[in-house]
Amino acid sequence: MQASSVARGVIARLGIRSYPISLLFELTWLCNLACLYCDRHTPMRHEMSREEIFSALDQAYALGMRRTNLDGGEALAHRHVDEIVGRLVERGGEVKLNSNGILVPKKIKTVRRLSRLKISVDGPRESHDAMRGKDSFERALAGAEAARAAGVPVEFTCVVGRHNARFIEGLLDIAENLGVGVTFQPALNSPCGQGNCSDRSNSVPRLGMREAFAHIPKDGCGQCWCARIVEANYKWGLRFDRMLAPGD
Numbered sequence: 723m724q725a726s727s728v729a730r731g732v733i734a735r736l737g738i739r740s741y742p743i744s745l746l747f748e749l750t751w752l753c754n755l756a757c758l759y760c761d762r763h764t765p766m767r768h769e770m771s772r773e774e775i776f777s778a779l780d781q782a783y784a785l786g787m788r789r790t791n792l793d794g795g796e797a798l799a800h801r802h803v804d805e806i807v808g809r810l811v812e813r814g815g816e817v818k819l820n821s822n823g824i825l826v827p828k829k830i831k832t833v834r835r836l837s838r839l840k841i842s843v844d845g846p847r848e849s850h851d852a853m854r855g856k857d858s859f860e861r862a863l864a865g866a867e868a869a870r871a872a873g874v875p876v877e878f879t880c881v882v883g884r885h886n887a888r889f890i891e892g893l894l895d896i897a898e899n900l901g902v903g904v905t906f907q908p909a910l911n912s913p914c915g916q917g918n919c920s921d922r923s924n925s926v927p928r929l930g931m932r933e934a935f936a937h938i939p940k941d942g943c944g945q946c947w948c949a950r951i952v953e954a955n956y957k958w959g960l961r962f963d964r965m966l967a968p969g970d
């Protein structure tokens with residue numbers, strides 16, 4: 723954690739002021755796969771332009787954001803992803819990216835600049851390819867290996883459903899052999915279980931980042947289904963007490 727981010731965490735924890743320290747940014751819903759449980763493989767109408775994206779990131783940075791998670795669709799398929807990652811890294815921020823892994827070898831110059839690459843894997847080959855298409859498992863693993871060879875930490879994300887619940891042990895074996903961790907999550911249509919993605923009224927291009935951030939409902943994120951977000955909120959909210967396992 724950077725000292726300035728810790729100070730912002732303390733100020734936010736005391737209820738004095740909130741900061742957007744970490745930003746999850748869905749760059750596009752364009753994707754090079756069409757997984758059966760996913761509704762994000764077709765670009766949305768009115769996706770943000772290059773200028774709107776850079777303006778939003780600049781505004782978020784001015785408000786204190788220092789960590790960005792780029793997501794999609796397939797974030798590596800976005801036509802400005804190289805420039806976006808470059809600008810964020812040059813500013814000194816930490817950039818992570820969610821991917822299905824397929825474009826990693828082709829985009830290795832950009833991937834090399836990430837602090838972490840998170841690759842979606844649905845289990846061993848049979849359950850992964852059944853959901854994501856022929857050869858997608860092999861290409862996801864090739865992406866993971868290319869990133870690791872470039873020195874980028876890799877983590878798997880596994881969406882758990884009926885299609886793969888019985889294959890989880892097999893996935894754990896694969897992850898262990900590769901030396902990567904796995905985050906499990908259920909299939910839901912939003913990265914925030916408390917946010918309403920169909921409500922576009924709180925628009926950053928229209929209102930500006932400061933006003934849009936001020937309008938985000940802050941009803942408390944004490945617990946939800948998304949382990950990564952809950953753990954990040956505990957960390958940035960300085961709730962070390964909540965990180966202890968029950969009984970500790």
Ligand code: SF4
Nearest residue numbers: 753755757760795822
């Ligand atoms: S790779 Fe991800 S974004 Fe693309 S279709 Fe599959 S689940 Fe959706």
